[in-house]
Amino acid sequence: MxxxxxxxxxxxxxxxxxxxxxxxxxxxxxxxxxxxxxxxxxxxxxxxxxxxxxxxxxxxxxxxxxxxxxxxxxxxxxxxxxxxxxxxxxxxxxxxxxxxxxxxxxxxxxxxxxxxxxxxxxxxxxxxxxxxxxxxxxxxxxxxxxxTPERRDQVERASTKSAVIIPGEGPRIVLVDFGAKLGITRELVRRGCEVVIVPHDATAKDVLRHEPNGVMLSNGPGDPKDVPSALTLIQELSSKVPIFGICLGHQLIALAHGADTFKLPFGHRGANHPVKDIRTGKVSITSQNHGYAVDETSLPGKSLEVTHIAINDGTVEGIKHSTLPIFSVQYHPEASPGPTDANDLFDEFMTLTHTGGNV
CATH class of the missing domain: 3.50.30.20 (Carbamoyl-phosphate synthase small subunit, N-terminal domain)
Structure with missing residues (x-):
């Protein structure tokens, strides 16, 4: 060498x-x-x-x-x-x-x-x-x-360039690809979903044209504030279809509803991060990979409620909308790699696609 x-x-x-x-x-x-x-x-x-x-x-x-x-x-x-x-x-x-x-x-x-x-x-x-x-x-x-200037186009480079359809007999889920891991698609396919993967810059019209039962907002790289088009998309979809966000998708949901995000000193990257569901007290060991987090102090008055927190540093790990069928988590319930403690969040999303009710 x-x-x-x-x-x-x-x-x-x-x-x-x-x-x-x-x-x-x-x-x-x-x-x-x-x-x-x-x-x-x-x-x-x-x-x-x-x-x-x-x-x-x-x-x-x-x-x-x-x-x-x-x-x-x-x-x-x-x-x-x-x-x-x-x-x-x-x-x-x-x-x-x-x-x-x-x-x-x-x-x-x-x-x-x-x-x-x-x-x-x-x-x-x-x-x-x-x-x-x-x-x-x-x-x-x-x-x-x-x-060397810092690049701000990571999501654009990581996203699919055109729509991809994976057939299934179950609910139709539109997955907005901000840099999606294949593990998210695998979990949806496991549940029988028809998955329509669309680019990061898809409009609400593009998404609704597929008549989805639910919308997934994927993980992805970079600063969530570098993807302003996603905020408009989320705002226009929020009252029309159930939404589940993961990682970057979680941060974008917060921004779209008026909250703020900030950069962590060294991020959360690993497969052993404990997260507490503050509604039940249950602690899950999770897979994480993010450098930004939702600012909890910016949430009051924004129709968003904290559902999960990181035990290590107290940062926000999950939110839900107070009246609409929208929820998100900062960690990776699809694992790949890591523990599958939080895998049932996909089942919660499936329930929303059938009932339209809140989490």
Missing amino acids: SNRTLILEDGMVFEGKAFGASPSGVGEVVFQTGMTGYQEMLSDPSYCDQMIVLTNPLIGNYGVNRDDYETTRPLAKALIVREVCETPSNFRSTKALPEALDELGIPGLSGIDTRMLTRHLRSRGVMRGMLVDGEFVLEEVLETIVA
Whole structure:
């Protein structure tokens, strides 16, 4: 392996070894605490333009297979690990992680102290960084990071470009694709739904033309305030059809009804985040991947009620409309990867599509 270095915008340097594809510019460096599921993480569109630091020390030991991808076009900027396994052992494996990364065009960095890097990001907050092969001049790299503008088109790049219909005998669900994981579609198909996937910039007229029984607002990358067209869509659909939002979809529902969102210092990314349903007291262990959250102080007077909170930091993890059949969660009930404690939220949505009643 050749030398490869991660340089953070604050000047911190982590020297390691290269694997996967060649470096491809500046990205936001974030950490993920899941012990398994690296293939699903890499292919989650919500990681668009992000360099993923995995806190589990050994990555790649069970290889990669064709069935565990969450999108056909992974958009992660890089994968950063303590140790990468080049000789996986699993009956489902078809190739090693370094080979898969090379094919996907995603660079990898191994051999660094990911514990130190994670602690640094926890104390300073996530920040932008750049991977460099071979020798470099630190000042020049830092100048490049500063001069590189932050992209605001992640949702556009992650979304489907045209409508896709998956036949089914059950309720017809329109899934608005802001960067949807395939796991959401799988859960709807499991329940017999006919799924119509539409682009992120679909209008209410586009959606209603399909005569849906319900609308799903998917997860996706970036700042929810970079998708203003979605707010108009949600406002025009709110009184016409049941709506279920996940992750970015959850944040967009809040914004569409007058609430606010903010960026978290280092986000929630992992498969072991406890969330409490404040209506029942039940705690679920959830899969999460987000860098923004709904501002609870902005909710009073907005016809939105908090239903779930994060036990770790008290942030909003779920809301519902006080009179309309609309609800959302910040975490991922479809898992992929992670626990399936919250999978029954899809069943709640199915009930809404049949009854039109509130949650």
